[in-house]
Amino acid sequence: MAEAVGASRGPAAGRPSEPVTVVGGGLAGCEAALQLAHRGREVRLVEMRPVQGTPAHQTEGLGELVCTNSFKSEDTSNAHGALKVEMELLGSVLLASARVARVPAGAALAVDRAIFSRAMTEAVETHPRIQVVREEVTRLPDGPAVIATGPLTSDALSTSIREALGGEGLAFFDAIAPIVERESLDESVVFAQGRWGQDADYLNCPMSEEEYDGFIDALASADVHQSHYDWDAVPYFEGCLPIEVMVARGRETLRFGPMKPIGLQDPRTGERPHAVVQLRREDRAGQMWNLVGFQTRLRIGEQKRVFRMIPGLADAEFLRFGSIHRNSYLNFPAHLTAHGSLRDRPDLIFAGQLTGVEGYTESAASGILAGLNLHRILDGLDPVLPPPTTMLGALYRYMREADPEHFQPMNSNWGLVDPLQKRIRNKREKRERLGERAGRDFRAWMEREGVTGRVGASEPGEPGAPWSGAGGAAAPSPRGDQEPEHPHAPAPVPTAP
Numbered sequence: 001m002a003e004a005v006g007a008s009r010g011p012a013a014g015r016p017s018e019p020v021t022v023v024g025g026g027l028a029g030c031e032a033a034l035q036l037a038h039r040g041r042e043v044r045l046v047e048m049r050p051v052q053g054t055p056a057h058q059t060e061g062l063g064e065l066v067c068t069n070s071f072k073s074e075d076t077s078n079a080h081g082a083l084k085v086e087m088e089l090l091g092s093v094l095l096a097s098a099r100v101a102r103v104p105a106g107a108a109l110a111v112d113r114a115i116f117s118r119a120m121t122e123a124v125e126t127h128p129r130i131q132v133v134r135e136e137v138t139r140l141p142d143g144p145a146v147i148a149t150g151p152l153t154s155d156a157l158s159t160s161i162r163e164a165l166g167g168e169g170l171a172f173f174d175a176i177a178p179i180v181e182r183e184s185l186d187e188s189v190v191f192a193q194g195r196w197g198q199d200a201d202y203l204n205c206p207m208s209e210e211e212y213d214g215f216i217d218a219l220a221s222a223d224v225h226q227s228h229y230d231w232d233a234v235p236y237f238e239g240c241l242p243i244e245v246m247v248a249r250g251r252e253t254l255r256f257g258p259m260k261p262i263g264l265q266d267p268r269t270g271e272r273p274h275a276v277v278q279l280r281r282e283d284r285a286g287q288m289w290n291l292v293g294f295q296t297r298l299r300i301g302e303q304k305r306v307f308r309m310i311p312g313l314a315d316a317e318f319l320r321f322g323s324i325h326r327n328s329y330l331n332f333p334a335h336l337t338a339h340g341s342l343r344d345r346p347d348l349i350f351a352g353q354l355t356g357v358e359g360y361t362e363s364a365a366s367g368i369l370a371g372l373n374l375h376r377i378l379d380g381l382d383p384v385l386p387p388p389t390t391m392l393g394a395l396y397r398y399m400r401e402a403d404p405e406h407f408q409p410m411n412s413n414w415g416l417v418d419p420l421q422k423r424i425r426n427k428r429e430k431r432e433r434l435g436e437r438a439g440r441d442f443r444a445w446m447e448r449e450g451v452t453g454r455v456g457a458s459e460p461g462e463p464g465a466p467w468s469g470a471g472g473a474a475a476p477s478p479r480g481d482q483e484p485e486h487p488h489a490p491a492p493v494p495t496a497p
């Protein structure tokens, strides 16, 4: 049986000749369209550029990369590398195009963005079962569809989505706090306690007056990520100001805000600390902990430097960095089914960044799954999701099980997947095992569910085949631990000497 998808049987067997709609010709939309087309569906892909632009896209090409040209690591012991293995098994057009457009970038998979977008466009436009239409979609389609309009979904469609969700559930920007790995915390400093003796659901990092002063000085002088996009000039809500903005308002602002120590007692001293940084659990297994109220636009290097000054976090491993930027995304756990559709429309599936996954490859991978599942639903089959020991399965588990009150977009990271049954202390070895298990379990899941991979085309080179012209998969590079350029990216994986 599929991983916790629930009984969301779709309409009776769809007729392959009836076109299905894919809205958005970005990374997720291209993947979804090709999955559907390769599986025999007629597809109408609707992309609004160049008729209407977005604040970030600059061309009319499909699959345009709006920022960095890197898809990060191909090392399978890296969470991003593991996701690529899974995407490859399902026949990703992003990976095939990336290999055509590859530029040297050490161990990372980086591309010439113009060649990449051309390859994506060609793969879609030359497919005989895909019709590309250039117009803005202003309301949710009535028929079967994948909605992959991304973080910069047009206003009219955003309004239609909000209406379908009962007027809520669509956020317009991220205010993201960093997440650290539990195993990397100094347990002799950090203590579990709730305020005023409430349930000990939080971990607390206590600070003396001297430590607080040093921390505020470091924060006040740290470098902030500079952006050239207009959408970054968002008016902040008072409730989620970036910490650097709070510090600029006064040295004590944080101590009366997210770092307030009231109701807490440090078990080592029996006293109330001068200030406290609280960590809130992100996942059921307790592997991922969020720095409460620490949404920030500090540069990634600065986040590492300054946040490791927090007592108990000196060796913190960051699973996600803080960031704030324009980003439309749905409150997946509150409003969508496990496979990402509206609750009363199993054949209207959201994909890409709009669902609350974060990042190029994550968006593309969710497009693959959306295309695959829409095809299954139209065939009268249940949708399927990979198990949570795989990266894609773990991402979907996060989205359906996250706390709807605090739901924030998520990138691939090892904190999302089930822990290994046997604890391994060596980090490099642990991640290698996690990577091996993810690949193995993904293959087993495909076989169990009868999910075919490079679908529809029997020979490489068929027009529109995901790998056409790609020359096959490149061997994974040994390491891909470069400084991430996107603020939501996970930290590089340290390797053993």
Ligand SMILES: Cc1cc2nc3c(=O)[nH]c(=O)nc-3n(C[C@H](O)[C@H](O)[C@H](O)COP(=O)(O)OP(=O)(O)OC[C@H]3O[C@@H](n4cnc5c(N)ncnc54)[C@H](O)[C@@H]3O)c2cc1C
Binding pocket: 023, 024, 025, 026, 027, 028, 029, 046, 047, 048, 049, 053, 054, 056, 057, 063, 064, 065, 066, 067, 068, 069, 135, 136, 137, 138, 148, 149, 150, 151, 152, 153, 154, 157, 229, 326, 327, 351, 352, 353, 354, 358, 359, 360, 361, 363, 364, 485, 486
């Ligand atoms: C400015 C910016 C920079 C980013 N930088 C990075 C980065 O460096 N690294 C990273 O991993 N992730 C980055 N992301 C996050 C994310 O990975 C990318 O946005 C990614 O492109 C998302 O893929 P997608 O397919 O969901 O959306 P997109 O790739 O944005 O595709 C959506 C498509 O839908 C179209 N569209 C929108 N509304 C409509 C409509 N109503 N009708 C028809 N078409 C419509 C758009 O024109 C677009 O082509 C960034 C996001 C933004 C906004």
